[in-house]
Amino acid sequence: MHIAEGVLSLPVLLIGASGAAAGVAVGLKKINIETIPRAGIVSAALFVSSLIHVNIGPTSAHLILNGIGGLLLGLGLFPSYLVALFLQALLFQFGGLVVLGVNTCTMALSGILGGLLGRYLLRLGKPVWLAGALAGATGVAGAGIFTALALAGSGEAFFMTAKLILLAHIPVIGIESLVGAFIMTYISRVMPSLLEEWKK
């Protein structure tokens, strides 16, 4: 869900850039020495995830993993995403440097929302796999809606675009729910202390 250069209007670009700058500033404060390795791993996963294509149905879409990243990092997802998207723009020409701010905002914000939902479910005492699955699904769906919003701000019809994007990402939503459930079950077995931290 990278928006290419030359699609968005200037106001949207500016809002995206300032939003991303604020998010990264807040996110950097949330990352401490204990969470730096986690942020790095999430960043690496985000960086490669868009190379994995899901060719189910009429359109092909790639994995995003933003909801799971949001669950693992919280607001720290912002700097993680900035690094991943910057490297993707630089090395693969996905997205671009001008739209970096907008792409960081749409992806990180939706991921953080997914993560918050996941953590809320954990607090309610729901099963961990459910929290992971819903965080993953919400991340992708939210990214689709935010991307459609950014495009709507530049002249495309919102509901049409949102519908197209969400339809194209139904398989991705399914796969990311599975990945989220898998990762959360795994963490609950290997590192239950992390879950206790999120339940507070």
Add this chain to the structure above:
Amino acid sequence: MKIRTLLVKFLSVTMILFIWAGVASAHKLSVFAYIENNTLVGEAYFNDGAPVRHSAIHVSDTENNLIAEGTTDEKGQFSIPIDITDLQSLLVSVNGGMGHMGQTVVTIDTAEPDKATEKAEKETNSNATESSNSTISLSEENISALMQEIVQKEMAPLRNELFLLRKEISKPKLSEIIGGIGYIVGLVGVALWVGGRKKYGQQ
């Protein structure tokens, strides 16, 4: 210990992800186009090789004035008739929707050979005698048309090859993927170093 095994397993998952990545690629829209017989011919495709179907094409000149519009067909291909006189280059952009957009610049250098043939024609015309003039110019026209046809036919497989090559080049390479992960590992290292110095003091 637990943290270490978690890290190892996380790393192995990342490794699997990126070995997987060797075969697939992501959504960058690329456009390949050229001018043939006053027609803009080309193809738009995503990085994974999927065609960009039924998408709007905008053709503009260097001053950003819209010259022509069109849409891609089921295979992502398009051909738009364009009057290329007085044009040096064309900017062809394809909007694939959902934030996908690709551009390419087509430079036009057919003006020179045209002038050259005109000159040659004039020279032959002036040299030729009155009686043979008409037949010579006619056969020359025929020859040039024939030549064009033959060259185009011969060029077709070459152009195809070039197109496939471009498609291949636009895919992310393994070295770039490893390089990107290397950058992230380096950044984590820097952050840990700085964070460690802050926490434990300069030792």
